[in-house]
C-alpha cells in the first residue's frame with residue numbers, strides 16, 4: 001500500500017513561526033510529490049484573483065486588491081492535492097478488492113489520485129468496475145424512483161460545502177422535487193451553532209465583519225480557531241493590525257503557533273532576516289468547554305469596571321446608548337452575571353480572575369472590537385449558548401454594526417456558507433418554499449428534514465435507505481464511526497459524487513456508485529463554452545471563479561451536469577425546469593438563483609467578477625435587527641456546565657479535543673507531519689499535560705489506549721496512541737480527527753443545533769497493555 005507513514009517518528013518542539021521557511025519547504029514537498037510543476041506554476045498565480053479560481057481550501061475572505069500571491073501554504077496544498085498527476089483508474093480498482101482497500105489509511109486512499117471513471121460496485125468480485133455514464137444514471141434513477149414510490153423521506157442528499165452556488169441550488173431543488181428536506185451538510189458538524197445563535201442574537205445567520213474592518217479594529221478576540229493551519233491567509237490582515245498597534249487576545253487550550261508568531265513567506269525581508277510578528281498580546285489557555293465560564297467572567301469584570309467608573313464619577317465603560325436603543329434583555333443578563341461567583345468561573349474556565357480581569361481591562365479601553373471564533377467554540381454540548389455569550393460580550397460595548405467591529409465566525413469549506421444561502425438546509429423555514437412553488441409549480445415538502453446527526457440516527461434505525469453525497473467523506477466525518485459503518489451497509493443505494501477515493505466509498509450499500517467530478521480549478525466546458533461558477537466567502541461576499549487547468553480526463557463530468565442527469569433520470573419532467581439549458585449555460589442557473597432570492601443576488605451575473613465580489617445585504621451590519629424583538633438580544637445561558645452528559649466524573653476522566661493537524665484538510669490527510677506542534681511521521685498521538693501523565697502513571701512516549709466514558713454500554717476505544725507531553729491544560733488531552741471519531745458518541749452534541757461536541761469528549765487513558 002502506498003503510504004507515507006514511516007517508522008521515523010520524531011516529536012520535538014517547533015520553535016519557528018507560522019509561515020516562514022517551514023511553510024515554503026512544506027509546500028515544495030507536496031507540489032513535487034503530486035507532480036505539479038513548481039516553477040512557472042501559472043495556476044497558483046490565479047488563486048483567489050478576480051479573473052481566476054477561488055481556492056478550494058478555506059472560506060476566508062478574498063480581498064478586492066489581492067496580493068501577488070493570494071494563497072497560503074495550505075491553500076496551495078489543496079490546489080496540489082486536486083491537480084495531482086496521480087489517477088485512480090479502473091486498473092487500480094481491478095487490482096484491489098474493496099475489503100483490501102478497507103484496510104488502507106485515509107492518506108493512502110486519497111493518494112491514489114483523481115477518480116477518472118464512473119464506477120459501480122460488483123458484489124461478486126468485491127471490486128468497483130467501470131460503467132458507462134448512461135448505464136449508471138439509468139440504474140440510479142430506477143432505484144431512486146422505487147424508493148420515492150415507497151417513501152420519499154428515506155433518501156438523504158448530503159452536501160459537503162465545496163460545490164458552487166450553481167450546483168448547490170440545483171442540488172437543493174432536486175431534493176425538494178424528490179419530496180424531502182433531507183439536506184444535511186457539513187455545516188451540521190461545523191458552524192451550525194452559528195446558524196442557530198446569530199439569528200437569535202442579531203437577526204443574521206452569518207458574521208458581520210468585512211476585511212476592511214481589520215484595518216480599523218483595535219482589539220481582536222480569538223476563540224477556538226487555529227488560524228495558522230486552517231485559514232492562514234487571515235494572518236496577513238492580523239499581522240497588519242498588530243503593526244498598527246491593535247491587540248489580539250486569544251482563548252485556546254493549546255498554544256497554537258499561528259496565534260503566537262507569524263513570518264510572511266511573501267516578504268523577502270522577513271524571510272531573509274528571519275523576523276516575525278508576535279500575534280497574540282494575551283494568550284489564555286482556557287479549558288476545553290470553559291469558554292462559557294470565561295466569557296461570563298469577562299462580562300462580569302466589565303460590569304464591575306463600569307460600576308467602579310460610575311462610582312468614581314468617570315464615564316462608564318458600557319455603551320449605554322447602544323444598549324438602550326439597540327438591545328433587549330440587558331437587565332436579565334446583568335442579573336445572571338451578578339449571580340455567578342468567581343470561584344466557580346475560575347474552576348470551570350481554568351483561568352484566574354486576574355487573567356480575565358486583565359482581558360476585560362483591555363476590552364474596556366478598545367474602541368472597535370472583533371470577535372473571531374471557530375470549532376473550539378461551536379463543537380460543544382453548549383456550542384450555541386457559547387456563541388451567544390460571545391455576542392453578549394460584544395453587545396456590552398456596542399461592537400456590532402460599526403466600523404472595525406463585529407462578530408466573525410470563520411467558516412470551513414470554501415462554499416459552505418453559500419450552500420445555505422441557496423437552499424441547502426434541512427430546515428424548511430430557511431428555504432423560500434413559497435417562491436419555489438411559484439417558480440416551478442410543485443408542492444415543496446414542508447416537513448423538517450434530517451440533519452447530520454438525525455441522518456445517522458436514521459441509518460441506525462433503518463429509516464434511511466439511500467445516501468447521495470455531493471462531495472465529502474460523510475462516514476469518516478461523523479461521530480461514532482465504529483457504530484455507523486455496519487449501519488451504513490444496510491442501505492439500498494449509496495452514490496458518491498467525488499474527486500478522490502475515500503472510506504465513504506468503500507463501505508457501500510447494496511447498489512453503490514462512485515461518480516467522478518471536475519474540481520473547481522478545472523476548465524468546465526459546456527455547450528455555450530467554458531463556464532464560471534460562484535461561491536460565498538466567510539464574510540458574505542459572492543465571487544466568480546473560473547477553472548484554469550485541463551480537466552482530469554474525458555470521462556469526468558462537471559457537478560451541475562451530474563446533478564441534472566440524476567434529476568432527469570429520477571423525476572417526472574417539469575415544463576418549468578430545463579435542466580439541459582441550465583447545464584449548457586450556468587448563467588441561466590444564476591438567473592434562477594436571482595429569481596428565487598431577488599434581494600440577495602441582485603445582478604449576480606453582472607457583478608460576481610467585480611473586485612471584492614458582490615456583498616450580501618445584512619441588516620445587522622447596519623444595526624437593523626431582524627429578530628423577533630426587533631433588537632439585538634442578550635442571551636442568558638441555562639448554566640455554565642459545559643457537559644451536562646457527565647455531571648459527576650472521577651478525576652481520571654479527561655476531556656479529549658479532536659482537531660486538525662497542519663497537514664490535512666478535514667478527512668483528507670496530506671501527510672503525517674504537524675509542523676507547528678512538533679510532530680513528524682505520525683498522527684497516532686495523544687497530547688497530554690505533564691501532570692496528568694504523571695498522575696495517571698504514564699510517561700511521555702508511552703503507547704496508550706483511550707476509551708470513552710459514557711453511561712451507554714457501547715464500547716468506544718482507540719489504541720496505539722503515543723503520549724506527547726504538551727502545553728495543554730490539566731484535565732484536557734487532544735488528538736487528531738478523523739481517526740478519533742470512533743470515540744465521539746452520536747448523542748454527544750450541541751443541545752440546540754446538534755453539532756457533534758467533538759471538542760470535549762470524556763475519556764479515560766491507560767497504558768496499552770492494561771487496556772482501559
Ligand SMILES: Nc1nc2c(c(=O)[nH]1)N[C@H]1C(S)=C(S)[C@@H](COP(=O)(O)OP(=O)(O)OC[C@H]3O[C@@H](n4cnc5c(=O)[nH]c(N)nc54)[C@H](O)[C@@H]3O)O[C@H]1N2
Nearest residue numbers: 074224225226230251288289374375376412413660665666
Ligand atoms: N488547512 C486546513 N484548512 C481548513 C481545514 C482543514 O482541515 N485544513 N478545515 C476547514 C473546515 S471545514 C473548518 S470548520 C475550519 C476549522 O478550523 P478551526 O476552527 O481552527 O478547527 P480545529 O482545527 O478543529 O481547531 C480549533 C481550535 O480550537 C481549539 N479548541 C479546542 N477546544 C477548545 C475550547 O473548548 N475552547 C477554545 N477556546 N478553543 C478550543 C483548538 O486548540 C484549535 O486550535 O478550517 C477550514 N480550513
Ligand SMILES: Nc1nc2c(c(=O)[nH]1)N[C@H]1C(S)=C(S)[C@@H](COP(=O)(O)OP(=O)(O)OC[C@H]3O[C@@H](n4cnc5c(=O)[nH]c(N)nc54)[C@H](O)[C@@H]3O)O[C@H]1N2
Nearest residue numbers: 160186190471472473477497498499500658666667737758
Ligand atoms: N471529531 C471531529 N469530527 C469532525 C470535525 C472535528 O473537528 N472533529 N470537524 C467537522 C467539520 S468542521 C466538517 S466541515 C466535517 C467535514 O466533512 P466532509 O465535508 O464530509 O469531509 P471532507 O473531508 O472535507 O471531504 C473530503 C472528500 O471530498 C471530496 N471532494 C473534494 N473536492 C471535491 C469537489 O470539488 N467536488 C466533489 N463532489 N467532491 C470533492 C473528495 O472525494 C474527498 O475525499 O467533518 C466534521 N467532523
Ligand SMILES: [Mo]
Nearest residue numbers: 186190412413
Ligand atoms: Mo467545517
